[in-house]
Amino acid sequence: MISARQKQRSGDAKRRSQEEEDVHRKHVEAQWEIRKIVAGWIAAIAIPIAIAIGGWLINLALKDRDAQTKYIELSVSILSSEPKPFDDYRAMRKWAVDTLEKYSKVPLPALAKSGLENSLQLTGKGLAAEVGVTLTTxxxxxxxxxxxxxxxxxxxxxxxxxxxxxxxxxxxxxxxxxxxxxxxxxxxxxxxxxxxxxxxxxxxxxxxxxxxxxxxxxxxxxxxxxxxxxxxxxxxxxxxxxxxxxxxxxxxxxxxxxxxxxxxxxxxxxxxxxxxxxxxxxxxxxxxxxxxxxxxxxxxxxxxxxxxxxxxxxxxxxxxxxxxxx
Known part of the structure; x- marks a missing residue:
């Protein structure tokens, strides 16, 4: 037979176990609440930052595309102007040809590229432009x-x-x-x-x-x-x-x-x-x-x-x- 003292000890053990379980459960619940709060804070901060970064990247891409378009327009403008046989002007024409090829992603034929870099005009008479006359053969x-x-x-x-x-x-x-x-x-x-x-x-x-x-x-x-x-x-x-x-x-x-x-x-x-x-x-x-x-x-x-x-x-x-x- 189980004595009264043994019953009391068994009851005390169950109460301590229950108390420990309660403490552990409350601890876990408290940690969960803390994590929820931290997650909320992170979400409140990170999502706007992510949106801002994403928007910045999109805006940057659009600006880059717009800049590329401007570069192409500038290059076409230079190559459409009346050529002048001076080294500084020719260097500018070479930059325009290189820029046009880079951003338009359309390779130019070798002869056309050489002509554009030197004196060929994109518009007007271009290569057909007369530069003088020979009086002899x-x-x-x-x-x-x-x-x-x-x-x-x-x-x-x-x-x-x-x-x-x-x-x-x-x-x-x-x-x-x-x-x-x-x-x-x-x-x-x-x-x-x-x-x-x-x-x-x-x-x-x-x-x-x-x-x-x-x-x-x-x-x-x-x-x-x-x-x-x-x-x-x-x-x-x-x-x-x-x-x-x-x-x-x-x-x-x-x-x-x-x-x-x-x-x-x-x-x-x-x-x-x-x-x-x-x-x-x-x-x-x-x-x-x-x-x-x-x-x-x-x-x-x-x-x-x-x-x-x-x-x-x-x-x-x-x-x-x-x-x-x-």
Whole structure:
């Protein structure tokens, strides 16, 4: 039989257990209430912040899209304006072309991109715009039976030399003969267009000034004359090249300036293209570039500026490059 004391102990144990359960339940309920309150606080703070951040991101995207649209509009405006053959303006046109491609996500054909960067106008006549007239026959063809000196190239080298007509002044202009791609004849009276010059000179080469000794100049022209891909004897302005030929090997016999042979030791300033100066002909690469007199202008721009100034041109074959009789 269970004694009264045992019953009392059992009752006391049940009461303590019940009290402990009650305390635990109240503790859990209190923690739950605290969590509910904290969750409410977090919700009250975080949701508006999330909404604000989301709204800011959406607004930012809209502003970014609006900014992109503005950039495209600005680029089109620049490219639709009348081109000017100056280095700062050309740099702005290049920025406009790059921006247009970046934000419109439409790649431009290579020829169109080159034209837009240089002088092609998006509206109006564009490439068809006339820049001047030739009063003599211009010939840019090369091949069997075609004289080494070319009248079209004489026009271009004269334009290169005129780009450095101030101080310091270029003594000569030289450009490798493979720089031209048109292979056309322009009859007297033909009105020349931007497209004509872009077709002839499609490369993005700028005009630079080199300091070369007479000996370096002779070596450079000799190297180019027999270098595969250089197109033979370079085209020149302000200089006469006399050469002989034996078994398809060209030898430069003399370089003449104003009726006198060039001095091997004397330094001359030579206008040429960045392509030639960068090492297409190694001897040009060995020359000292006069950096502060680099125009930074595309050769296409330089020739157009020359045409704008002259309005009419009359280059002829005048013996700048002549073969000596054996």
């Amino acid at each position: 211009l010939d840019s063809r090369r091949g069997p039976g075609i004289p080494i000196e070319m009248s079209f190239e004489n026009l271009v080298t004269d334009a290169l030399r005129s780009a450095f007509s101030g101080a310091p002044k270029a003594d000569f202009a030289i450009i490798t003969s493979n720089s031209f791609r048109g292979k056309r004849i322009y009859s007297p009276g033909v009105k020349l267009t931007r497209e004509d010059f872009l077709r002839e000179m499609p490369f993005s080469n700028s005009v630079v000034l080199l300091s070369m000794s007479g000996a370096q100049l002779l070596d450079a022209i000799q190297e180019a004359a027999n270098q595969p891909g250089a197109g033979g004897i370079p085209q020149v302005s302000g200089l006469s090249v006399k050469y002989s030929e034996d078994k398809s090997k060209i030898k430069i016999e003399s370089l003449i300036v104003g009726g006198d042979l060039i001095s091997p030791e004397k330094k001359y300033l030579v206008a040429t293209t960045s392509f030639d100066a960068a090492g297409h002909v190694r001897k040009f690469h060995d020359a000292e570039q006069v950096a502060h007199t680099s125009t930074g202008r595309h050769i296409y721009d330089v020739v157009l500026l020359h045409m704008y100034d002259e309005r009419s041109v009359s280059p002829v074959i005048e013996g700048r490059i002549a073969r000596l009789k054996s």
